[in-house]
Amino acid sequence: MNDNRILYIAEIDGDTRFQNVTLEIIDRIVYINGHFYNTDGTFEGKNDEPENTGSVEDVYTCTGKSTKKDESGKELTTYNGIKLLKENDENIAHSDFQKICNIVKHEGLSSEKEEYLYIAHANYNESKRIGQTMFQLLNSGYSSVEAKFKVEMKTSENDRISLYSRAGVIDALFRNIDDDKEDPTDNATQWDGEDFLAWGIDTDLKPDSKTKYGHNKFDEYDYIKISKTLYDSFVEKVTGRRGSTLNYNSIHDTTKTTSEKGTHTHKVVKKKNKAIYDLPNVDFSEEEYWTTGDFYYKNATKRTFGLEATCVAGYTIFWKKIRI
Incomplete structure (x- = not known):
């Protein structure tokens, strides 16, 4: 009929x-x-x-x-x-939908469709967890995308990444109207890109700081666990794109000072200071983090949540929070 x-x-x-x-x-x-x-x-x-x-x-x-x-x-x-x-339970406004899609687009790093799908679902999961809308969450410090990109995606944008981003957001929103719709990220609520591998745990000074060593995640969570399979996949994807090093704009001195430790070096490119980091950071080769066969880091300071990697797509690794 x-x-x-x-x-x-x-x-x-x-x-x-x-x-x-x-x-x-x-x-x-x-x-x-x-x-x-x-x-x-x-x-x-x-x-x-x-x-x-x-x-x-x-x-x-x-x-x-x-x-x-x-x-x-x-x-x-x-x-x-x-x-x-x-x-x-409310109709999503087209303006918010466009902004969500545009932020997801700029959060991604690759041309891999799944990266944008997973980012959208992780955003959906965290927004549900804390009782906000997807746009409210992305419009906060949760997303590192610059404010100038937290605007509406034009309906005329039909490049591949725009389509992937819209499709990912649509797929996540289907979970509001279809109870059988599955989460492809296994409850991921966070994600990280290449800087996670470059900055490491506590050996190298971050490029945007003169005092902070290592990636923030290692301070913020009780533990971090990554299966060997996911770790190898992440490293392969990132080094396949970047090679063995990755450069960042830096506020460090162009000549490494005695107060800095680690393996990163400095150079000036087009009058901009750059810090150059090994991929992956030397911290990830330390045997103490691989005693179980998987990567496992335990914070000396007690935290409310641990992080476990659930999937890798493009140049992004995804995490779910585990309450301690």
Whole structure:
């Protein structure tokens, strides 16, 4: 039966079996306002007509579009197989949807589709955990994307990374309307890029600090655990892109001072100070962190949560929090 039809079944003395009943089939096309996206991230179009139901700020997914003439012969666009996207039981605003997609796009580092899918789901997981919307969370310090990129993604953007980002956000939001929708990240709520491998634990001074050694994660969490398989995958991907070293803009002296330790070096490139770090950092080769066969770091200071790596995609590693 066509989805645009309504089946009315008469009830006789509380009996709804198909006997002595009257069936009435009425054609119905409901015209809805909103922005419509294919699940692959393609923008299909929008409706904003006063006679339609709903708001143009609503966001729908669809399986495609077609044209149909109304009674007057006017050609109308219809969107097929639509689903309304919601967040926290409310219709997500198109403006917020566009901003989420754009931030996810700039959080990613590769051309690998899964990287953007996983970032969107990790953002969804953490926003649910702390009771915020996805955009509220991404618009905070949770996302390191510059403020100038925390703006709406234009509907005209149809490059591959824009499509991957929209598709990832759509996939995550489907979890609000489909209880069977799975989380591909195994409950990840955080992620890190190449700097995690470059800055290490406590041997090298961070490029943006004159006092802080190592990546912040090693101070912030009770322990960090990475399976050997995921660690090797992460290293292979990052070194495959960067080689054996990675440069960062630095506030250090261009000549390494005696107060600095570690293996990083300095140079000036186009009048900018650079700190050059080994990939992976020497800290990751220390045997004390591999006694179980997997990487395991234990913070000397007690923290509320530990971190366990769940997956790697592109040049990003994803973490789930484990309450201690």
